[in-house]
Amino acid sequence: MITKPSHVPERLALLDSSAADPFLTEGLLKGEQVHAGIDLAKVVELLPEDDARWWVEPIRSLVEDAMFEFRQDRTRADAWLAPRLHATLRLTRREAADKRLWNHLSLAVAPDYVVWRHLSEPTAKKPERSVPAERFRGPADRQCFSRLWWAAELFRNGADYEPVEAACRNQDLIHSVLKKEIIDHRPTAQAVVRLLKNGLVTTGREVDGLSVAINAAGATLIYDILAPDQLRDPVHLRDWIAEAESAPPVERYELPKGPDEDPVPEESVVALTDYFAELFETAPVRGRKSGD
Template sequence: MIEKPHHVPERLGLLSATAADPYLTEDLLKGVQGHGGVDLAKVVEPLPEDDARWSVEPLRDLVDDAKYQFKDNRTDADSWLAPRLHATLRLTRREAADKRIWNHLALAVAPDYVAWRHAPAPTQGGSEPRINPARFKGAPDRQCFSRLWWAAEMFRNGQDYAPVVAACANQDLIHNALRMDLVDHRPTAQALVRVLERGIAGTGREINGLMTAINIAGATLVYDALAPDEPRDPEALRQWIAEAESAPPVPRHDLPTGPDEEPVPEKSVATLTEYFAELFETAPVRGRVPQA
């Protein structure tokens, strides 16, 4: 397995997909050997020097702790790392939508973590196992770190990250959810977690079937009308981001605290949870015997 780069930058930067390509070497994708990092630093666009959020050390410490704590079950690292990554790297959604920051984090700061978490897997045609390049630079539902940050953003309930832990314990849920615009509706996200916690749907096939049914129903039903949400206060997020400079490292054993936003109205979550439970009864779950 590849090791931590010899040269780890002190600050996050922006690494374009084109600039990243030469560093996605065959040795890296096979999990054999990474790069030293010195040459890569020459093609990175710097972020503002006066912003404490771009410090790499807290992020590097997090991934090192995750690798140590979850060495026997790497998939479980997602639930632990997602809320802590989100609370450490305090971004606006616009900033998080810039793939260049995730390219840099994956290739320059923690390529060893990407290779550890998403180990080389057999490819079609029986060729030598490789890491999916999308884990380093890819869509938000695939890239190693952006998928966790966005999962935390979508599934947190105001400042409470507990629903994020539950959501990230199911790979099918977060993969499907991050590709659905509907999950940007906070009551929908919280209801999905409730459905999971109540054991209504849990396997990959069940989650896939439920998400398909929700998406189809959403084309004819406006979830905002069925389950209204509280308007978000942008000041809460601005304040939380401003506090990044003085914030201590995120706790390792307790959950961190997110922006001080109003939680999702409980009535809306309960309404949608029941609605989704009913949808699931007729959802297209592969292999399930239809009810008479």
């Protein structure tokens, strides 16, 4: 397995996708060789030096701990890393929507983690192991680190990251639901997690079927009316971001705390959980027989 680049930058930066392409070498995608890092540092756009959020060391420490702790089961690292990455890299949604930040994180700071987490296992049809390029610079629901940050952002319940852990234990949920705009409705996100936790929805096919049903119903039913949410005060997020300079490293064995926002109204979560359970009874789940 490859190691980290010999030159790891001290601070995060912005890396255009076109500038990133030359570093997505065959050796890197096969998990055999990583770039040195020096040439990559020449093509980035630097971020403000007075912002403590861009220091790389806390992120490097997290990914190295994840690789050690979950070396026997790489997929379990997602549920552990997602809330801690979000609480360490305190971003606004506009900042998180900038793919250039994630390009730099995956290629300059932690390409060894991307390979460790997403290097495929050999099969009869594809005997050569490889990492899809989209894990380094791809859409938000596929890129190695952005998918975890957005999962934490959309599934946290105010300051509580516990629902994020539950959501990230199901790979299909991240792949299916993060692409649906409806998940930005906080009661919807919490209701989906509630269905996972109570065991009604378990398999990947069931998650995909539920996601399709929720999205289709959302076209004709306004979830805000059925399950209203509280308006979020942006002051809490701004304060949380401002505290990044003095915040200690996130705990490894306890969940961190997110922005001090009000949780989702419980009555709204209950209402949508019951409604989605009814939707799921007729959801298009592949392989499910009529009457199951």
